[in-house]
Amino acid sequence: MNQDDQHLSDPAAVVPGVEPDVPAEGGRRRKRSRKLPGCLAALVALAILVGGLYFGVTKGVDLLRDQFADPEDYPGPGQGKVNFQVEEGDTLSEMGRNLKSAGVVASVQAFINAANGDPESSGIQVGYYKLKKEMAAADALDVLVDPQNILKNTVTVPEGLRVVDIVKVLAKNTDFTKGQYEKVLDQPGRLGLPGYAGGDPEGYLFPSTYDLPPDATARSIIVAMVDRWQQAADEAGLEEKAAAMGYTPHELMTVASLVESEAGRQEDRGKVAQVIYNRLTGDETNGLLQIDATVNFAADQSLGAVPTEADLQIDSPYNTYLNPGLPPGPIEAPGDAAIEAAANPTDGPWYYYVTVNLRTGETKFAETYDEFLTYKNELRDYCENESQGAC
Template structure:
């Protein structure tokens, strides 16, 4: 065979490989085009996601969902809770609404009732209105005994007095200090409380004891007790006596000083002679008048006949009374008389004869024109 024939045969033999090369090139081109399409699609989706409105429910919503806003929660935290509970469709929808509403920074801690599948704007509108907080607001005034406080709690919440008494029988759950000796008398702090829908009687009582602890710490109760030579429990008893006796803030420190002076001087034989303790012993309102027979009641709380402090507090003292017990006013007084029950004017003295004049002249003159005596 000629050389030309060989070359032609060789050339024909290589043709199939040239066809395979074209197919490979087409396959690569298809992959490249597919990649470009996928990338373009993703880019378009991302562009649309970036510039389109976030997912949101049309509303109006249905059902009922209880949502809690906790201390320190920001709009993103709240929005995440709302998404988890099915209230709003997306975190972005809620945070966008929150950014546009300056009131969103003032959402209060607590519980709110919302609905499932609400528009984010509607959900935010509920949260920014403090009137929508679900809570029981209870005001406990100063000077009440535990039993009176229980009556208020039972009236203002969904729990019975029996349930609160049962909780009081578990003092270990209330956070009482050891020197309270298991009794909440004097340690349920008088204040206004907002209890949430999940709070049980023990929770509410524990909150009140926590508030007492705050007042005690602010007054430096335990350090003051050590400096004064008493126990913290004794200072709380003194604070309760101050609360029962002093009508004006300016007199509380003086009343506390009279109590300390009477405990520490021989002139009075350690007798406090505070009628409020006798009423407590009798189980009566602290302000009721006493007969001679009442004054002889056989009880360790009767400071008319028993020297020293009663066994424990007789009522719940407030901030000012605890402060007065911890930091009594300096002075020599061992007697005091409230000479005007309308204004609360009280006079202090270390002289017994002057005390008698306050009582038998000034107070008597007031009583002649008043039916409060």
């Protein structure tokens, strides 16, 4: 056997430049990993590079086309009806996307282009707007930049109303019936009332002017009133002030409702609140508030009525002529000023007050019962001589 034959027959022989197959356990040989020939690998890499460049160039062309080509836009004037909402914090791009999604405009870019050409577009206000499907972007923008186009049903609930009276106002000025509001109020756990309200909405439906959106419901309106009350309570520091004064927030709301019923002028609210606190804790009155409005609440009659002798004997925890201390809860809905007065009463020694002029609302405050009688006589003179039957 020559040397060349030995290399061919001997498995252990090593041929220079060639890696031998080494048997694995069990006598089998491992398969060699196959590598692409160098020229083929280079061609594959080149193909990937060319493909990536093509995708990048194509995408860039598309972006440039979107940027500089005229975006798709409807000719208008549009059709049908769309109640479109602009929400707090919406950017022009978000408005454009929402408009396109609602079928109002053909493309986001058409709306953005229209907005960029109109300086008033930066002042678009939150709310609902009546638009159409397939509007020209500029026409849709014209509607949105004018706050007069905001869809709303404005309802004003005045201060000093009981829940039953608030329901009447809402039923008269909205599309919902008295029964629908009462059904909502029968589920107080879903209204957002504070725990200390005890599930009773009396005093917690805040009196204010409300702009109701087109999708308002009887429940959403009541909840909005409770939310507005919470805002007023937070601004007055109701819970903190109650704790500092030794009362519960519910008791302060009760005081606020009494202030609302008794004080006719802004300058008197803090003083009336102080009279209530003085009467609750002082020896002068044995804790009896003797407020007519609470008796009228118990009698289910107008809070401004003059109680009869029979009314004053009504057996009710709301009768503050018979029961010392505060009534169980608010008797009407107080506004911002009354809540503020209850939380921040005007310091003073008064136990009594008398409105001596019903035309101007002038009210005088007294520290003693004798002084109180003097002011009552002044009111009597006014009623006899100047009121022309107003008393």
